Amino acid sequence: MNKKWKKLFTMLAILITVISIGTRVIADEGYDRDDDDDEGSEYYQEANEDDDENRHAPQNQVTNLQPSEYWNVWSREARNNPDNPLPINEPTELTVLVEGNETSVFFIPGEGQLLVSVDRISELLGARVKFYQQSKIAVLQKGDLELAIRAGSNAAFENKIKTPMPTQATAYENSIYLPISVAANALGYRISFDNTKRALVFQSI
Numbered sequence: 001m002n003k004k005w006k007k008l009f010t011m012l013a014i015l016i017t018v019i020s021i022g023t024r025v026i027a028d029e030g031y032d033r034d035d036d037d038d039e040g041s042e043y044y045q046e047a048n049e050d051d052d053e054n055r056h057a058p059q060n061q062v063t064n065l066q067p068s069e070y071w072n073v074w075s076r077e078a079r080n081n082p083d084n085p086l087p088i089n090e091p092t093e094l095t096v097l098v099e100g101n102e103t104s105v106f107f108i109p110g111e112g113q114l115l116v117s118v119d120r121i122s123e124l125l126g127a128r129v130k131f132y133q134q135s136k137i138a139v140l141q142k143g144d145l146e147l148a149i150r151a152g153s154n155a156a157f158e159n160k161i162k163t164p165m166p167t168q169a170t171a172y173e174n175s176i177y178l179p180i181s182v183a184a185n186a187l188g189y190r191i192s193f194d195n196t197k198r199a200l201v202f203q204s205i
Contacts, residue, residue: 040132040139043148043157069166071113072193072200074185078154078164084112087193087200095199098124098189102199108177111167115177118149125187125202131176138169138176140187147186151176158186 069075071084086109087094093104105124108115118138122129127142136151148157151171156163156178169178180200184191189202 040135040137043137072181072191074181076163080112080166082112086112086114095197096124096202097199098202107180113167113179115170116180116183117175117177119175121183125189127187136171136176140183142187145187147183149176149178156182
């Protein structure tokens with residue numbers, strides 16, 4: 001009987017130790033403010049953080065997810081379809097219609113997504129944008145809606161909640177470019193493409 005009790009107590013002690021270690025690891029996860037950076041980095045960890053949530057996922061785990069990621073709809077999940085057919089195949093301007101107003105906007109196609117400048121899309125949709133040069137973070141605000149993105153990261157903070165983007169934001173021509181679906185959906189719009197006019201149409205959600 002003594003040997004059985006000793007064995008039982010030993011197993012119980014090991015189990016308690018494993019549970020306590022696992023709890024400590026979970027409690028330590030999260031995002032620390034980088035005090036050496038400027039104010040915008042409150043949304044992100046230090047600059048060398050790996051934000052690409054797909055990088056270590058098995059390939060079939062990402063590609064078999066349904067529904068597919070579309071270039072004009074932000075699913076808010078860590079997936080992308082690089083084979084998405086896009087309206088353009090090289091960087092160029094497209095006609096954009098926002099509530100009846102027509103203008104031209106420069107887009108960059110890449111990895112099945114259309115990328116647009118935070119400055120241009122903010123102006124187009126009536127939002128304010130604040131750019132933090134040191135950390136390459138842009139914060140877009142429209143009313144009570146807020147979106148923070150960082151060049152080189154596929155993590156966005158939508159109303160201060162960390163949310164995956166289909167592809168990374170990138171620094172280009174003194175601005176930050178992000179997927180048009182992310183910018184539009186976060187600021188309260190949906191996008192469709194008018195084949196007849198060859199134009200992107202923005203409608204309030």
